[in-house]
Amino acid sequence: MKKIALLALTLTILTSCKTEKAPEKLADFTNASAENAVIYEANIRQYSPEGTFEAFTKDIPELKKLGVKVIWVMPIQPISMTKRKATDGRIVTEIQDEKERAKYLGSYYSISDYRGINPDMGTKSDFKDLVQTAHDNGIYVILDWVANHTGWDHPWIQTHAEYYHKNKDGEVTDPLNPETGESWGWTDVAHLDYSNPELHEVMKEEMMYWVKDLNIDGFRCDVADNVPTSFWEFAVPKLRQEKPLFMLMESNKEYLLKNNLFDMGYGWEAHHVMNDIHKGTKSVADLDSVFAKIKKDYSSTAYFMNFTSNHDENSWNGTEYDRMGDGVEAFTALTYTMPGMPLIYTGQEYELKHKLKFFEKDSIPKTKGKMFALYEKLGALKNNNPALNGAKKAASFQRIDTTNDSIVMAFTRENNNHKVIYIGNLSKANAVFTLPLEGTFTNYLTNEKVTFTKGQQHTLKPYQYYILLP
Secondary structure (H helix, E strand, C coil), X not given: CHHHHHHHHHHHHHHHXXXXXXXXXXXXXXXXXXXXXXXXXXXXXXXXXXXXXXXXXXXXXXXXXXXXEEEEECCCCCECCCXXXXXXXXXXXXXXXXXXXXXXXXXXXXECCCCCCCCCCCCHHHHHHHHHHHHHCCCEEEEEECCCEEECCCCHHHHCHHHECECCCCCECCCECCCCCCECCCCCEEEECCCCHHHHHHHHHHHHHHHHCCCCXXXXXXXXXXXXXXXXXXXXXXXXXXXCCEEEECCCCHHHXXXXXXXXXXXXXXXXXXXXXXXXXXXXXXXXXXXXXXXXXXXXXXXXXXXXXXXXXXXXXXXXXXXXXXXXXXXXXXXXXXXXXXXXXXXXXXXXXXXXXCCECCCCCCCXXXXXXXHHHHHHHHHHCHHHCCCCCCCEEEECCCCCCCCEEEEEEEECCEEEEEEEECCCCCEEECCCCCEEEEECCXXXXXXXXXXXCEEECCCCEEEEEC
16 A cells, blocks of 8 residues: 555656646847836846855846846956046055955956956856756846956956057056046946957957856846947847847936947937936926927837836935935836836836945845835736837837926837826926826726816826826
8 A cells, every 4th residue: 555655746746747837048139129028137246145156046036026027137257456436536555454355345347357256246157057947937137247447356458458548658548538537436447449450359259258158148238338339240240140138228318229239229319317316306298208209209119127226226316215305106106007118127126225335345225015016017018018118129208298297207008909007297286287188097006097177177196107008
């Protein structure tokens, strides 16, 4: 009898093993992949108390719940010690106290080895696990790439000084403003000189290593318009011969969104206007001007990353709560419903309310609150409703005129019989208005019915908004 029971148990286990499906292989990135995607900026150092790949990788299924389709990993290479900065701007070697000196880990963007891994974060194998776990969850991984400069410890400083800009005395310089010749203040890095054609090939190969050996799906390119366009024209097509890639640039320059160079730019203008609307120095009319400018100055296939925060904004200008106050939820919903791709920066899903230290170890909270639930709902809508397609084949965007357009933003997105309507009071005062909208709709976030009739007067409280579905 025991043998029969053991045999039955064995058969049950074998049967369950057979029926358990392995994750499907993630298809190569395509333009269509971007249409309904949410992007997440991963600050590995600050994501967890450990600050490791392993700790981040465990939470990738949580990011999937938020509709994340692309993870942008901030630089993970070793950081230069030479000219390493402290939080107060001093060079770390100027600090006498050894314990105090050890606190300062330096800038992620001061890279000493393009193919190396910062040991504080883990190993190459750990990073491969991160990429594979993301792929198993249907998520692409792009790596932050710093092509404009290296750290002062990079071997090229000694072996290939011809790769760098130099002053009249032949000394390698930090990045200088080409118009004034003055330093940008990035004194912890050395400026690369792409007038040397050899550097084009060498830098392309450094990027290719991560595509071939680590199986990443693209790059977020730091200060992309500070690097000569000729480099991107040389490197990007060759990288894409190896594998289809998603290319995000830290720039909004129109010329870089052409000729199959970069897929997506930064939506800086809309972001700054949103900050200024809360300050009271700009109005919804200025946001309308941004949309009009994009339509006028850019190709119909150009699109942008929409955000309420990112690593620069958080560390230097404060959290979205500092900059947008009670408007955070309304502006967040706007970044999901307007054309483009919405960004979540590390910690926003957990209502991070402090500026993350840039040169030191810090950490985010991990308590789920109303923002996690909001990002989850918005992510599902973005992923699944074609009316919010926002990339090269974006759904239509039609402004709805109201009688109070200085503070009320209202628009319709439509695509193949799918429709989403956003109506928001982007101000600190009550908004009273009428608009030419008739019918009964579902408030997506509450599942309540909302009816509009001709000539009906509406009142929205400060920063109250609707996302409406037919």
